[in-house]
Amino acid sequence: MTIPEKVSGKDQAGNDLYQGDVTVDCAFRDSLSGLAKVTYQVEEVETGNVTQEETIVIGEEGTIRQGSAQIVEKDENLVTELAKSIKVTNNRNNIKVRAVFTDRAGYETREERTFSIDKTAPVLAVTYDNNSYDKEFESETQYYKEGRTATLTVTERNFNEADAKVTVTNSEGSAPTISGWTKHENRQDPDQTTYTATISYQQEGDYTFAMSFEDLAGNQAADIPQQKFTVDTTAPVIEVTYDNNQAQRETFYKEGRTATVTIREHNFETSRIKTVLKAKDQGAAPGISSFTSNGDVHTASIRFEDDQVYTFDIDYTDKAGNQAADLKEITFCVDKTKPALTVTGIKNHSANSGRDADKKETNVGFVLEASDENFAGLTPHLNLVTLEGIKNCDNLLGSAQAVENGQRYAVSNLKKDGIYLLTATVTDQAGNENKAAKVTEADGRVQEAEQIVFSVNRNGSVYTLDEATRKINGSYLTKEQDIVIQETNVNSLKERTLTLFQDNQTKSLKEGEDYQIQKTEGNGQWNQYTYQIYKKNFSNDGYYSLALYSVDAADNKSENNMDTKDVELRFAVDKTAPxxxxxxxxxxxxxxxxxxxxxxxxxxxxxxxxxxxxxxxxxxxxxxxxxxxxxxxxxxxxxxxxxxxxxxxxxxxxxxxxxxxxxxxxxxxxxxxxxxxxxxxxxxxxxxxxxxxxxxxxxxxxxxxxxxxxxxxxxxxxxxxxxxxxxxx
Incomplete structure (x- = not known):
C-alpha cells in the first residue's frame, strides 16, 4: 500500500497532511496459492465513520467475481497479483485506510496507512471592543478617545501560531505585543475550530495593524490588510494669555490688548475650533489669526485694538472627540479714549466786567461738563487769586448734576472781583484721565487748556502785590527795596497816575525815571500792568504810601486805596537807631x-x-x-x-x-x-x-x-x- 510521497506538511499529530484528495495505490501479491479475497475501508478515526469500503472476491477460475480491481499477474487459474487504487476525498485529519487480503490457503495479510487532508483555507478576523470613533475624519484615519482591545481570530483545523504573521506599529512609541493563542475546538466540524489572541492598544499612538496566515497544509488565508487608527485619550489644553493685564475695575483697559491662544494637542484640527468673538451693539469684532504649530503646540492671536466691549470664548474638540476643559467666557472693555471735558459760558483768558452795554450788572458764570461712555468721576477746583494769595473757592461750584454718561457743574454767578483759576480732572473706568478742557479763547479760537483763567472786574482794576512787596506792606524797613504792584483790568488803561507820599510830602512819579511798566494788552483778553517802583524813591527815613490811580477805556476810575480794592500800600523806612x-x-x-x-x-x-x-x-x-x-x-x-x-x-x-x-x-x-x-x-x-x-x-x-x-x-x-x-x- 503506497500513498503520495509529496505531502504538504504534517498535522499537529505528526501525520502527513495533504491539501487535496489522496490516491492510495494498493498492490496485493501471493505467488504460492494465489489471491482469494481483498477487503479495504477508509475510516475517519476521530468520528469512527467509515466513508469507503469494498470486498473484492476472486473466483477459482481466476476471475474477479465481486468488486473491481486490476489483475496484474496470474499463474494459470491463480491470480497472484492484484492492483487497486483508492481515492480518498475526505477533508479530515487522522484518516485511516485499511486493506486485508486472503490467499487460497486461507492466510490473511493486513496493512493500513494514516494521513490527514485539509482542503479548507483558514479564515482570519479581527474585532475590537471599541468602535466609537469620530466619523468626520474616517477618510484620514480612525481616531479613538479611549483605548481599545483587538481580538484576532483564526478559523483553522491545522493551526500553528508561528504561522500567524501579525504586524503592529506605533509611531509614538513601542508597539503592543500579541497575547497567547487560545484554542476553541469544534468537534462536530473541526474546520470551524478557532484560535484567538488579543492585542491591547491602551497607550496613545498612531497604530497600524496587518495579519496573514498559512495553515500546516499550506492553505493561505485571505490577508487582513493594513488597518490604521489612532488612540488619543488626552483632552486638548487651551490657554489664553494677554499682553496687557493692567485692568482698572477688573475689566477696563485703557490700551489695546492681544490675546494669545495656545492649544496643546497632538491630533490638531483647526475646523474643530469654535470661537465666540462679539462686540457690543453689533460692533465689528476682531478675528482670530491663523494657527502656527510647533510640534503639539499650536498658537494664534487676537488683537483687541478698538474702543469696544468685547466678549470672547473658545472651545475645542480634537479629532478623537476629546473636548478641552471649558474656558469661562470673558467680557472686557478696551477704552483708549480720554473723557471729554468742556467749559462753556466763560472764555479762557477773558476779562469780564459783569455789566451790559447799559452798565447794568450781569451774571458772570460758567458750565463745566464731563462725559464718557465709561464715566468714572469728575473732580473740579476753583481758586481765586487774592492779595493774601490763592484762595480755594470749591464751595462756589455747588453740587454735581448728573448728565448722560457724565456730570456737570453750573456756576450761575461769581460775585467777587478777582482772577479765577478753574481746573478739573475727569477719569473713566479704564483709567483714562483728562485735564485739558475744550474752551473758547478770548479771541474766539477753540482750544484745550488744563487751566481756565479769567477775571471778574465789575469795579474796574484789580490790584495784586508781588510776594516781596506783600511781605513789607504795613511794615518798618531798615533798608529800602523795589516795590512791585500789578494792575489787571477788563479794558486797557487810557490814563494812569502814580503818587508817592512821604510823611507830609507828595511826589508824582515819572515813568522811566521813578518806575517802569510791563504791559500785556489787547484782543479782549485781560490787560495787565506790572509797575516796578525803584527803591531810590525810598532812600530816606520816613513813612511812605503809594496811590495808583487809573482810568480805563470804559471810564471806570480805580485806585488801589479804594475800599473796594483793599490794596492800600503803606510802609516805613527807618535806618536810624533809637x-x-x-x-x-x-x-x-x-x-x-x-x-x-x-x-x-x-x-x-x-x-x-x-x-x-x-x-x-x-x-x-x-x-x-x-x-x-x-x-x-x-x-x-x-x-x-x-x-x-x-x-x-x-x-x-x-x-x-x-x-x-x-x-x-x-x-x-x-x-x-x-x-x-x-x-x-x-x-x-x-x-x-x-x-x-x-x-x-x-x-x-x-x-x-x-x-x-x-x-x-x-x-x-x-x-x-x-x-x-x-x-x-
Missing part, C-alpha cells in the same frame, strides 16, 4: 541815698517798639558780673500810654548795699534797630564812708549833669518825646 540819654547817673560815681530814681530820655525818629533795663550788683570788676532777667520792661503798648499821658518813669535803685552797681538799657525801634547803653562801677548807698573812699576829698558827692548814651536804662525816669502820630499797618 537815642538813649541817662540824665542823673554816671560811671564810677557814688550816690548817698536810700533809693535813687534814675531818669532817662529815650527817643526814636520813627517808632519806639520796646525798652528793657537790666541791673546787677557786684564786687570787683564789672565784667565778672552778669545780668539776669530784665528788671523793667516797657512794650509798645506801655510806651504809647506814656506818650499819651506825658508820664515820667522812674526806675529805683536801692541803697541798702555797699556793692558796686551796673545797669544796661536796651532800646529797639519798630524796624528792629537796637541801641544799648551801659553805666557801671557806681554806688548807691546810705553809707557816707563809701563816698569818702571813692571821692577822697568829697564826703558825699552827687553826680550832676546829663550823660548822653546810645540806649535806654533800667530803673530810670523815662521821658519820651512825642512825635506826630502816623498810622502804619
Amino acid at each position: 537815642k538813649v540819654i541817662v540824665t542823673n547817673l554816671s560811671d564810677r560815681e557814688a550816690y548817698q541815698e536810700e533809693k535813687k530814681d534814675v531818669t532817662m530820655v529815650i527817643d526814636d525818629n520813627m517808632k519806639l517798639q520796646e525798652v528793657k533795663v537790666y541791673h546787677s550788683t557786684y564786687n570787683g570788676n564789672a565784667s565778672d558780673s552778669s545780668y539776669g532777667e530784665a528788671a523793667e520792661t516797657w512794650d509798645n503798648e506801655k510806651i504809647q500810654q506814656m506818650v499819651s499821658g506825658k508820664e515820667d518813669f522812674t526806675f529805683p535803685i536801692d541803697g541798702n548795699t555797699t556793692q558796686k552797681h551796673k545797669v544796661k538799657i536796651v532800646a529797639v525801634d519798630a524796624a528792629g534797630t537796637q541801641k544799648e547803653v551801659e553805666v557801671k562801677d557806681f554806688y548807691v548807698t546810705k553809707s557816707w564812708i563809701i563816698g569818702v573812699k571813692t571821692q577822697g576829698k568829697k564826703a558825699l558827692p552827687i553826680a550832676g549833669g546829663v550823660l548822653l548814651l546810645g540806649g535806654l536804662g533800667a530803673g530810670v525816669v523815662f521821658v519820651l518825646r512825642k512825635r506826630k502820630a502816623v498810622n502804619v499797618k
Whole structure:
C-alpha cells in the first residue's frame, strides 16, 4: 500500500497532511496459492465513520467475481497479483485506510496507512471592543478617545501560531505585543475550530495593524490588510494669555490688548475650533489669526485694538472627540479714549466786567461738563487769586448734576472781583484721565487748556502785590527795596497816575525815571500792568504810601486805596537807631541815698517798639558780673500810654548795699534797630564812708549833669518825646 510521497506538511499529530484528495495505490501479491479475497475501508478515526469500503472476491477460475480491481499477474487459474487504487476525498485529519487480503490457503495479510487532508483555507478576523470613533475624519484615519482591545481570530483545523504573521506599529512609541493563542475546538466540524489572541492598544499612538496566515497544509488565508487608527485619550489644553493685564475695575483697559491662544494637542484640527468673538451693539469684532504649530503646540492671536466691549470664548474638540476643559467666557472693555471735558459760558483768558452795554450788572458764570461712555468721576477746583494769595473757592461750584454718561457743574454767578483759576480732572473706568478742557479763547479760537483763567472786574482794576512787596506792606524797613504792584483790568488803561507820599510830602512819579511798566494788552483778553517802583524813591527815613490811580477805556476810575480794592500800600523806612540819654547817673560815681530814681530820655525818629533795663550788683570788676532777667520792661503798648499821658518813669535803685552797681538799657525801634547803653562801677548807698573812699576829698558827692548814651536804662525816669502820630499797618 503506497500513498503520495509529496505531502504538504504534517498535522499537529505528526501525520502527513495533504491539501487535496489522496490516491492510495494498493498492490496485493501471493505467488504460492494465489489471491482469494481483498477487503479495504477508509475510516475517519476521530468520528469512527467509515466513508469507503469494498470486498473484492476472486473466483477459482481466476476471475474477479465481486468488486473491481486490476489483475496484474496470474499463474494459470491463480491470480497472484492484484492492483487497486483508492481515492480518498475526505477533508479530515487522522484518516485511516485499511486493506486485508486472503490467499487460497486461507492466510490473511493486513496493512493500513494514516494521513490527514485539509482542503479548507483558514479564515482570519479581527474585532475590537471599541468602535466609537469620530466619523468626520474616517477618510484620514480612525481616531479613538479611549483605548481599545483587538481580538484576532483564526478559523483553522491545522493551526500553528508561528504561522500567524501579525504586524503592529506605533509611531509614538513601542508597539503592543500579541497575547497567547487560545484554542476553541469544534468537534462536530473541526474546520470551524478557532484560535484567538488579543492585542491591547491602551497607550496613545498612531497604530497600524496587518495579519496573514498559512495553515500546516499550506492553505493561505485571505490577508487582513493594513488597518490604521489612532488612540488619543488626552483632552486638548487651551490657554489664553494677554499682553496687557493692567485692568482698572477688573475689566477696563485703557490700551489695546492681544490675546494669545495656545492649544496643546497632538491630533490638531483647526475646523474643530469654535470661537465666540462679539462686540457690543453689533460692533465689528476682531478675528482670530491663523494657527502656527510647533510640534503639539499650536498658537494664534487676537488683537483687541478698538474702543469696544468685547466678549470672547473658545472651545475645542480634537479629532478623537476629546473636548478641552471649558474656558469661562470673558467680557472686557478696551477704552483708549480720554473723557471729554468742556467749559462753556466763560472764555479762557477773558476779562469780564459783569455789566451790559447799559452798565447794568450781569451774571458772570460758567458750565463745566464731563462725559464718557465709561464715566468714572469728575473732580473740579476753583481758586481765586487774592492779595493774601490763592484762595480755594470749591464751595462756589455747588453740587454735581448728573448728565448722560457724565456730570456737570453750573456756576450761575461769581460775585467777587478777582482772577479765577478753574481746573478739573475727569477719569473713566479704564483709567483714562483728562485735564485739558475744550474752551473758547478770548479771541474766539477753540482750544484745550488744563487751566481756565479769567477775571471778574465789575469795579474796574484789580490790584495784586508781588510776594516781596506783600511781605513789607504795613511794615518798618531798615533798608529800602523795589516795590512791585500789578494792575489787571477788563479794558486797557487810557490814563494812569502814580503818587508817592512821604510823611507830609507828595511826589508824582515819572515813568522811566521813578518806575517802569510791563504791559500785556489787547484782543479782549485781560490787560495787565506790572509797575516796578525803584527803591531810590525810598532812600530816606520816613513813612511812605503809594496811590495808583487809573482810568480805563470804559471810564471806570480805580485806585488801589479804594475800599473796594483793599490794596492800600503803606510802609516805613527807618535806618536810624533809637537815642538813649541817662540824665542823673554816671560811671564810677557814688550816690548817698536810700533809693535813687534814675531818669532817662529815650527817643526814636520813627517808632519806639520796646525798652528793657537790666541791673546787677557786684564786687570787683564789672565784667565778672552778669545780668539776669530784665528788671523793667516797657512794650509798645506801655510806651504809647506814656506818650499819651506825658508820664515820667522812674526806675529805683536801692541803697541798702555797699556793692558796686551796673545797669544796661536796651532800646529797639519798630524796624528792629537796637541801641544799648551801659553805666557801671557806681554806688548807691546810705553809707557816707563809701563816698569818702571813692571821692577822697568829697564826703558825699552827687553826680550832676546829663550823660548822653546810645540806649535806654533800667530803673530810670523815662521821658519820651512825642512825635506826630502816623498810622502804619
